[in-house]
């Protein structure tokens with residue numbers, strides 16, 4: 001490999017000077033303003049501090065089209081990821097081209113202004129295909145694109161007023177120029193960056209240390225603390241873990257800095273993007289592994305990208321990027337020699353015992369409170385992980401019933417609640433459709449918009465209960481699959497989400513007509529009635545589906561208990 005050394009001159013930022021910032025902030029208070037989403041705040045921070053250099057703002061239509069189709073901005077700079085300011089149509093309609101708007105964080109603090117040069121409607125299906133490889137909502141970023149992102153994109157140059165405020169781990173956060181200055185001061189001319197969204201165990205420590213030694217470089221552990229994949233270990237826990245691992249490297253060879261990036265899990269394109277970001281942060285080398293930034297399985301159960309696609313795309317562009325790829329060595333533990341070795345360098349394979357614990361197996365052991373051996377991870381790391389994730393039988397969870405009106409949701413939910421209370425151990429809350437509509441959603445009707453609001457509120461309360469170690473039982477109709485999925489994501493950040501489809505057919509519900517509502521719906525006296533004059537998306541893969549015809553309530557509730565038991569959420573009876 002050629003000798004690559006970093007040029008540590010400062011890179012351009014989009015911030016105005018301190019004095020101008022005070023003035024601009026006063027003026028910006030008069031502007032129309034957009035409240036940034038969490039993802040947009042991450043993007044804006046990296047735009048402003050030069051992490052996304054050479055971008056000067058959110059992409060114009062010409063840049064967007066070019067980035068999507070060719071991985072380059074309109075003037076030819078390599079840039080694989082569309083950085084766009086997505087807004088709703090209502091907001092977009094109030095704007096005129098050329099107008100300045102204020103960009104605010106979620107507390108209303110003005111972070112920047114933007115001159116709106118472009119307002120355009122993206123072809124989201126095309127964006128999904130080109131950037132993420134498939135228009136498949138099993139991909140978290142494609143799901144975000146279709147179900148969270150606004151329908152209109154605004155483009156234009158950004159003027160930075162202040163950095164987004166972070167109250168956590170302030171000393172561990174560095175802008176590209178701060179890192180560059182640090183490397184200059186320390187005389188680090190070659191720096192290998194390691195990107196991660198997971199806790200580090202011994203194998204990672206070994207591989208990163210080796211990577212740095214082989215490149216004769218220093219090492220920067222550069223974990224993402226912005227947005228990662230739904231379901232990841234929260235960054236607070238991870239940073240405490242990283243701090244413990246940092247002590248294991250030889251003194252003064254290794255540093256750690258936190259990166260407030262919103263990942264997209266875009267595999268190959270993401271790898272190139274990560275490389276450009278690290279280049280901006282003054283690094284010369286970047287570790288890329290198998291399935292880098294992989295999003296998991298697609299809706300057909302297959303990988304979105306080939307295992308080495310990310311490495312191939314990176315290698316193809318590394319010269320131009322000015323950052324060299326370091327192959328991530330797959331490290332395995334060799335029991336006889338009590339050490340980690342690269343899997344492909346073990347010659348006497350047949351005569352030694354190779355130990356490995358997969359990510360899935362690790363999660364299982366944590367969930368079930370089983371042993372995690374010292375050869376696998378550092379005791380401090382395991383202690384941290386156990387502190388945040390007690391075994392499943394002590395975690396909060398949510399049981400979410402869905403089904404037609406009169407399908408038996410409430411009755412089964414009530415029976416389940418009583419059975420769980422009889423067992424004891426965790427507080428139980430029932431969020432029944434009717435209770436919620438009385439106490440949380442009394443002003444809502446049954447339009448799609450209102451139903452979605454209602455379900456999101458239920459999901460929010462359930463996620464708080466789950467987070468705090470309780471059991472939430474929800475029993476709304478919840479007719480829309482995308483909304484149920486959003487609720488699932490909110491809750492799975494904290495504990496298990498158990499979707500139970502109460503699969504009573506519409507004919508049976510109407511035949512029972514316990515509240516007399518179906519009759520009224522048939523007569524047109526109730527509009528938008530689910531199953532009669534309004535849609536219901538049948539759950540495709542609920543954790544459990546219960547039939548209620550010729551089965552008594554006790555039995556249905558018992559089926560749910562058995563499911564909870566098999567998932568390890570309650571102790572075997």
Ligand code: PPS
Nearest residue numbers: 405406433446451454476477478479527528529530
């Ligand atoms: S949703 O779609 O999840 O927000 O509905 P939910 O909050 O569960 O409310 C359903 C209960 O409201 C009564 N009701 C209707 N249901 C469906 N469609 C229409 N138009 C409607 N109007 C009133 C009905 O009694 C539902 O109660 P359950 O307990 O499901 O029978």
